[in-house]
Amino acid sequence: MTAAIQFVIDVLSLGGAYALMALGLVIVYGILRLVNFAYGELIMAAGYTLYLVSASPLPWLVMAVLAVGAAVVTGIATDYVAFRPVRAKSVTAVLITSFAFSTLLQNAAQLLISPRPRSIPLPEVFSDTVTLFGVVTPARNLITIAAAAVLLSLFTLAMRRTVLGIAMRAAATHFTMARMLGVPANLVISTAFAISGLLAGTVALLWLGRIGTVVPRVGLEPLLIAFIATVIGGMRSLEGAVLGGFLLAFIDTALNYSLPQDLLKFRDAFTFSLVILILLWRPAGLVRGPATGQRT
Amino acid sequence: MALAVEALEVRYGGIRAVRGVDIEVGDGEVVALLGANGAGKSSTLLAIAGAIRPYAGRVRLDGRDVTGSIPERMVRAGVAMVPETRDVFPDLTVEENLRLGAYVRRRDRADVEADRAAMFALFPRLAERAEQTAGTLSGGEQQMLVIARAMMSRPRLLLLDEPSLGLAPTIVEQIFAMIARLAATGLSILLVEQNVGKALAVADRAYVMRLGRIAAAGPARELAAAADLKEHYLGG
Amino acid sequence: MSARDLLTLLLLAGSVALLAVAAEFLEVRLFVRIVTNLFIMLVLVLGLQVFMGNSGILSFAHVGFMGVGAYTTAVLTIPVRMKGMALPDLYPLVAGLELSPLAGILIGGLVAALVAAVIAYPLMRLSDAAAVITLFALLVVLHTIMLHWSAVTNGPRTLFGLPRATDLRLAAVAAALAVALALLFKESRIGLLLRSSRDDEVAAAALGARVPVLRWQAFVLAAFMAGIGGALWAHFITSFSPKAFYLKESFVILAMLVIGGPGTVTGAVAGTYIVTLAFESLRALEAYLNRAQIFAEQVVGLTEVVLALAMIGVLVLRPGGLVATREIGTWLLRRKPDKGDPP
Ligand SMILES: Nc1ncnc2c1ncn2[C@@H]1O[C@H](COP(=O)(O)OP(=O)(O)O)[C@@H](O)[C@H]1O
Ligand SMILES: [Mg+2]
Numbered sequence: 001m002t003a004a005i006q007f008v009i010d011v012l013s014l015g016g017a018y019a020l021m022a023l024g025l026v027i028v029y030g031i032l033r034l035v036n037f038a039y040g041e042l043i044m045a046a047g048y049t050l051y052l053v054s055a056s057p058l059p060w061l062v063m064a065v066l067a068v069g070a071a072v073v074t075g076i077a078t079d080y081v082a083f084r085p086v087r088a089k090s091v092t093a094v095l096i097t098s099f100a101f102s103t104l105l106q107n108a109a110q111l112l113i114s115p116r117p118r119s120i121p122l123p124e125v126f127s128d129t130v131t132l133f134g135v136v137t138p139a140r141n142l143i144t145i146a147a148a149a150v151l152l153s154l155f156t157l158a159m160r161r162t163v164l165g166i167a168m169r170a171a172a173t174h175f176t177m178a179r180m181l182g183v184p185a186n187l188v189i190s191t192a193f194a195i196s197g198l199l200a201g202t203v204a205l206l207w208l209g210r211i212g213t214v215v216p217r218v219g220l221e222p223l224l225i226a227f228i229a230t231v232i233g234g235m236r237s238l239e240g241a242v243l244g245g246f247l248l249a250f251i252d253t254a255l256n257y258s259l260p261q262d263l264l265k266f267r268d269a270f271t272f273s274l275v276i277l278i279l280l281w282r283p284a285g286l287v288r289g290p291a292t293g294q295r296t
Numbered sequence: 297m298a299l300a301v302e303a304l305e306v307r308y309g310g311i312r313a314v315r316g317v318d319i320e321v322g323d324g325e326v327v328a329l330l331g332a333n334g335a336g337k338s339s340t341l342l343a344i345a346g347a348i349r350p351y352a353g354r355v356r357l358d359g360r361d362v363t364g365s366i367p368e369r370m371v372r373a374g375v376a377m378v379p380e381t382r383d384v385f386p387d388l389t390v391e392e393n394l395r396l397g398a399y400v401r402r403r404d405r406a407d408v409e410a411d412r413a414a415m416f417a418l419f420p421r422l423a424e425r426a427e428q429t430a431g432t433l434s435g436g437e438q439q440m441l442v443i444a445r446a447m448m449s450r451p452r453l454l455l456l457d458e459p460s461l462g463l464a465p466t467i468v469e470q471i472f473a474m475i476a477r478l479a480a481t482g483l484s485i486l487l488v489e490q491n492v493g494k495a496l497a498v499a500d501r502a503y504v505m506r507l508g509r510i511a512a513a514g515p516a517r518e519l520a521a522a523a524d525l526k527e528h529y530l531g532g
Numbered sequence: 533m534s535a536r537d538l539l540t541l542l543l544l545a546g547s548v549a550l551l552a553v554a555a556e557f558l559e560v561r562l563f564v565r566i567v568t569n570l571f572i573m574l575v576l577v578l579g580l581q582v583f584m585g586n587s588g589i590l591s592f593a594h595v596g597f598m599g600v601g602a603y604t605t606a607v608l609t610i611p612v613r614m615k616g617m618a619l620p621d622l623y624p625l626v627a628g629l630e631l632s633p634l635a636g637i638l639i640g641g642l643v644a645a646l647v648a649a650v651i652a653y654p655l656m657r658l659s660d661a662a663a664v665i666t667l668f669a670l671l672v673v674l675h676t677i678m679l680h681w682s683a684v685t686n687g688p689r690t691l692f693g694l695p696r697a698t699d700l701r702l703a704a705v706a707a708a709l710a711v712a713l714a715l716l717f718k719e720s721r722i723g724l725l726l727r728s729s730r731d732d733e734v735a736a737a738a739l740g741a742r743v744p745v746l747r748w749q750a751f752v753l754a755a756f757m758a759g760i761g762g763a764l765w766a767h768f769i770t771s772f773s774p775k776a777f778y779l780k781e782s783f784v785i786l787a788m789l790v791i792g793g794p795g796t797v798t799g800a801v802a803g804t805y806i807v808t809l810a811f812e813s814l815r816a817l818e819a820y821l822n823r824a825q826i827f828a829e830q831v832v833g834l835t836e837v838v839l840a841l842a843m844i845g846v847l848v849l850r851p852g853g854l855v856a857t858r859e860i861g862t863w864l865l866r867r868k869p870d871k872g873d874p875p
Contacts, residue, residue: 107833182371
């Protein structure tokens, strides 16, 4: 019984983080058809901001807000540097600029800060453990579950209730039609990148909280996770991305519990082969997104 | 509102879809733009609405040059476009589609609310389906929705691209009745149609396009009387 | 081959020969090293050009196949007496083998091509984002295997003991052959059809082109060249680990191709030259700054920052790269437009 509870908590906390990662990638892909290779660097940016303000006397929560803010700013910068100047050109051009921007940010961090890990400040509770239904689990896991629940609900609410949210959903199907109703393209695009940054920044707090340090390449793993989750869930569907995140967490946790150690090393090979198979079977991912849609 | 299009040209790569077109729409006037498939009517409308950039020529609103404006600016200038692709947002409800139509004046909550009530009165079938997603509507209902949605921005000029396309005759009747009612409110309308008879019946004036150029123009009644109109310009 | 293509081949292969002779003549160790490395990069970049330039699809898997070539030749050519140390768990079937480096390099290319042929056939139906993500996923899969298949790759640790067999001449010959291969493919029927599909997939399919098959052929050839390039590099560097075949290397190869112009062989060659020059100068600058200890921390990443900026700049200002559409031979032999010419 406790093993089952342990399993559920593991899946939910891992899935919460995965779902946020995937959602942050899909919000940009769904509207702009941009696979943002620089997405992981939003997480890196938040991490380094935490490190840079760690010496200040600010309370941790303020530092966290600054870190998330840095991810948002970096997200919007992605738009201006890598997306907007080439968005009228080919899909490949946009992919390459985002990949180049990712390399740019990683190496800028190496150059300006350090290639070596830097430790980031964490609040006390992150290292506490709690006992829940007889299971001892890090408080961090429960915080992750709560944060994911709150953020996902807020996100859903904003997309359903606000005019801008409705406009974003509309722009994901017919960008030009939305513009012909007066929805400003630039606002929609910037908002997509800002939301992407907000989600990535939050993920950074939870994800980096497990290791307590930040390195220039820290964004790669979340990027890969977000790729798999969105492919599983459907690259155009916001609900699908969340679902994909939890599904991937389930698969990962189940493999962790069941696979022998020497096969576990190949877990990434398995999951990414799964990604390839899914895309072959359904090139738009498992969950269908909104109907058609042209690039902007 | 007065629209003046001068020497408009539209190209898609090497394809010259519109080759020097002049069109005027006066205040409160209903003008029909007729022509066979591929004549360049939709391209003309899209260029006016700012959805595609004209290759050459001018677009003026009340004398002001708005050539090549982005679409969102054209909406704010009072031009609403209903494309022939009838792009409802299929995953959004009818209600949300209308709300988006009022995007440019979303701050006047009370006015928007009143307009929506007016649209629901004009299109009762939409009122019944307010909470349904637009993708589940029939073709005729979707056409009503896109017209109503365009009207939510309170345009002074409405660009309508083939509203009767592919609809059942009874629905076509209803759509044209709506157009007549909208025209009666003083709205300027530029109406692209293949249903020549119906279009000329609601229009004050008309243009006929052929191969990217204006081939004939005149008061709707005169064009309607010209027996050879169909065979000459509309491809039979 | 038309006169223009021949001229292009002559000039590009000639530039390789010229560089090789210059390096040989100068006898500066550093310069020879740089030029040899440049030739190897040429093979890799031209390989990517074969697929990406003709199909228009971005492939991250390319450096994965480079790794396949490198590890294949390693397993086949590391001297038997060293294998016990370098790869203690190697399967007995190959542990006793010791082929000549040339054979190893060739087999490296063939194995990479074979792996690509088997895996990629179904993938080539995909376009746009789905294609890019699958090829990215393929790179991750290949990388994971290289990282953990310890018996063959020594795992994440450095594999050592390869004979140093890639010298300036071998690399120059390989580079010249790669130029010829890329040009021949581009002007072949497959290349022509593939490029028409890049510009309009639907129209090309309507003309009867079986786009996935065309892409697959280009992909296999590209993988072969990547494998050869990887194997050559392996015998040049003689010890390496899986991280040599991942995103960092992808970035450099992609930067060379994108800056030069993926659409032309001339562009790929020019991009490799220019980026190598920039890369080596910036590396030298980094080394100088580090030696002079002007900054408290090590200066690393400057090179990549500059390259990334250059890449974005090129894509914004000249989306087709420096040499976008016309090969150098075509450009030199262009006629003044006559009246009869289509514009
Ligand atoms: N997006 C496009 N790309 C290329 N050609 C187009 C495009 N849209 C329209 N055309 C071409 O432009 C011409 C005019 O089309 P259109 O404006 O849609 O005419 P109409 O609305 O009168 O049927 C046609 O020959 C059509 O094939
Ligand atoms: Mg039309």
